[in-house]
Amino acid sequence: MSDFLKHECGIAAVRLRKPLAYYKDRYGTALWGFNKLFLLMEKQHNRGQDGIGIGCGKIGMPLGEPYMFRRRSSEKDALSYVFRKEMKSYHKMVRKGRFDPNDPADVKRHFDFGGEILIGHLRYGTSGDFEEGSCHPYLRRSNWPTRTLMVMGNFNMTNTGQLNRALIDRGQHPVFGTDTQTVLEEIGFHLDEEHTDLYRELRDKGVDGSEIPELISERLDIVDLVRRSAASWDGGYAICGVVGNGDMFAMRDPHGIRPCHLLVTEDVIAFASERVPLMTVFEASEEDVRSIDPGTVVTIKADGSMAEAPFAEVGQVKPCSFERIYFSRGNDPEIYRERKAMGAALVPQVVEAIGGAVEKAVFSFIPNTAETAWYGLMDGLRMHRRQQVRERITRAMADGxxxxxxxxxxxxRNWPRGEKIAHKDIKMRTFIAQEKGRDQLVSHVYDITYGMVEEGDALVALDDSIVRGTTLKKSILKILTRTNPRKIVVCSTAPQIRYPDCYGIDMSELGKFIAFQAAVALHRKAGRQSLLDEIYDDCRREMAKPLAEMTNAVTRVYEAFSDDQISEEISRMVTPEECDWKGEVQVVFQTIANLHAAIGKPCGDWYFTGDYPTAGGYATVNAAYIRWYDGVGGRSYDLPL
Incomplete structure (x- = not known):
């Protein structure tokens, strides 16, 4: 998308189903699992640029030997940095004769990541610091393996403040900053509780102390642990955890907001945020990989036994539609088809915007992630033209x-012309402090192909979505005007983004949305500031209600206007002011109905409709309006203590 937007993190996990010796014999290396983890993360590199972390759990290590390991980094190109560093350490130990690389047992004992459980996280931070300490996985150590816990996830909790309050009420001392710490401590608390209960029961029965750890490990109920931990969570999440004894779990929120996929083969049980990485890395078919059901936890005990069970009542299933529009890599067969369908669905609006003159228009896309939808748009335009030709020939045959x-x-004549007009030239750094200088830099992020737009042509540019409109106005449209088209039509495969997200996307400040700005501008032009004041009072009343009773008071901002009226105002707002070009700009948005039709299955649309899947969403949207009205920036979720 032309407006840079941070989004969901990525997770990857590999649980080997055989001893390391098996992989050495079959694949030539005891590090087969470690290599697969790297590939799974590399194939999802688009999901995290702020840092990465990897973890390893070793099953059945002798007493006195470490069994849980972690590395994290927020360095530039952290993924390559961490794996390169670990392999450098591996080869250094081999050269020094510390262990025999051909002996899998030796590798497991001496190489930190020579274990059966390997997990990795790619972080796009929406809260906390952007340093190594904020990278997943988070680790909670104990000298009891069944109380040692490592957790990572792709999630945002809307009620982190409330969750921290619960920790404090128990007598704990949480360290504020991220919801990850809250999740870790909540699971850790219930893990401690269950461990203590089992220990006392076995001790009181007179079981010998040396036998107790194994019995606790066997009886540890991970499903019940997850169920109790998640009881008060409000948000979207895909979370993976490893217990020191070798138990493992992966869970997905009850509304299926965050994605999590599963692959099971004779060699491995693997998890990832996206399906295609699992298919590619393990050479699996599309049918082999499936999504974890909403409200379900997959558990793998230390002995390798796997089970799936519900941990919460399933709500209305609303997977994040931005996964389909933009975030997930487009080589997933389903997502590829859906993005093409999104582009094709825009054809009637595009044809109307250019006055039906397809022969006098050039069709392009910005940025590269919109290319797949552009193919769909071009296919749709060709079908439109074929239908026109068919009808004209039929009439001509009838009248001779x-x-x-x-x-x-x-x-x-009149066949659609597709050209690549804009190229992203370089990634600009805003190292110039003055706003004017910074804008000049931003205006050179893209370069154009000259000579493709002829005199009298309209230029149609397809974008994934339009969030803030800043890049459109300050950069893209200024660049496109250099081609001197009679009109520029910017098409968004996503509908108008009107409401904040609180489940993973860094998109919670209401006042930054161009659709909201347009609606507010229309109200003020019509002398309806009093309505905006009333909505503020409504939001404050909503925030005084119990969380479960809140509604979205911000919908009133948009009720007086049609989608077209808001689009027209957006078109006016993003039109460049400081250029000699005298043409017209029109911004066209996907309809919500067409988005649902293109995806063809349940999808979340709260950022377009204000219909949130959890109670915390309604608190977020009302808080966002209050913050905007009061002139306060920052996140509008993480409700206060």
Whole structure:
């Protein structure tokens, strides 16, 4: 998307189903699992640029030997940095004769990541610091393996303040900053409780102390642990955890907001945020990989036994539609088809915007992630033109006017022309402090292909979504005007983004949305500031209600206007002011109905409709309006203590 937007993190996990010796014999290396983890993370590198972390759990280590390991980094190119560093350490120990690389047992004992459980996280931070300490996985150590816990996830909790309050009420001392710490401590608390209960029961029965750890490990109920931990969570999440004894779990929120996929083969049980990395890395078919059901936890005990069970009542299933529009890599067969369908669905609006003159228009896309939808748009335009030709030929045959000249005219004229007009040249750094200087830099992020737009042509540019409109106005449209088209039509495959997200996307400040700005501007032009004041009072009343009773008071901002009226105001707002070009800008948005039709299955649309899947969403949107009205920036979720 032209407006840079941070989004969901990525997770990857590999649980080997055989001893390391098996992988050495079959694949030539005891580090087969470690290598697969790297590939799974590399194939999801788009999901995290702020840092990475990896973890390893070793099953059945002798007493006195470490069994849980972690590395994290927020360095530039952290993924390559961490794995390169670990392999450098591996080869250094081999050269020094510390262990035999051909002996899997030796590798497991001496190399930190020579274990059966390997997990990795790619972080796009929406809270906390952007340093190594904020990277997953988070680790909670104990000298009891069944109380040692490592957790990572792709999630945002809307009620972190409330969760921290619960920790404090128990007598704990949480360290504020991220919801990750809260999740870790909540699971850790219930893990401690269950461990203590089992220990006392076994001790009181007279079981010998040396036998107690194994019995606790066998009886540890991970599903019940997850169920109790998640009882008060409000948000979207895909969370993976490893217990020191070798138990493991992966869970997905009850509304299926965050994605989590599962692959099971004879060699491995693997998890990832996206499906295609699992298919590619393990050479699996599309049918082999499936999503974890909403409200379900997959558990793998230390002995390798796997089970799936519900941990919460499933709500209305609303997977994040931005996964389909933009975030997930487009080589997933489903997502590829859906993005093409999104582009095709825009054809009627595009044809109307250019006055039906397809022969006098050039069709392009910005940025590269919109390319797949552009293919769909071009296919749709060709079908539109074929239908026109068919109808004209049918009429000509009926009235006897069909001849070679008419056929040549129909066949050769008015076919859609697709060109790559804009190229992202460099990634600009805003190292110039003055706003004017910074804007000049931003205006050179893209370069254009000259000579493709002819005199009198309209230029149609397809974008994934339009959030703030800043890049459109300050950069893209200024660049596109250099081609001197008669009109520029910017098409968004996503509908108008009107409401904040609180489940993973860094998109919670209401006042920054161009659709909200447009609606507010229309109200003020019409002298309806009093309505905006009333909505503020409504939001404050909503925030005084119990969380479960809140509604979205911000919908009133948009009720007075049609989608087209808001689009027209957006078009006016993003039109460049400081250029000599005299043409017209029109911004066209996908309809919500067409988005649902393109995806073809349940999808979340709260950022378009204000219909949130959890109670915390309604608290977020009302708080966001209050913050905007009061002139306060920052996140509008993480409700206060």
């Amino acid at each position: 006017t069909l001849d070679e000249d008419l056929l040549d005219d129909l066949i050769m």
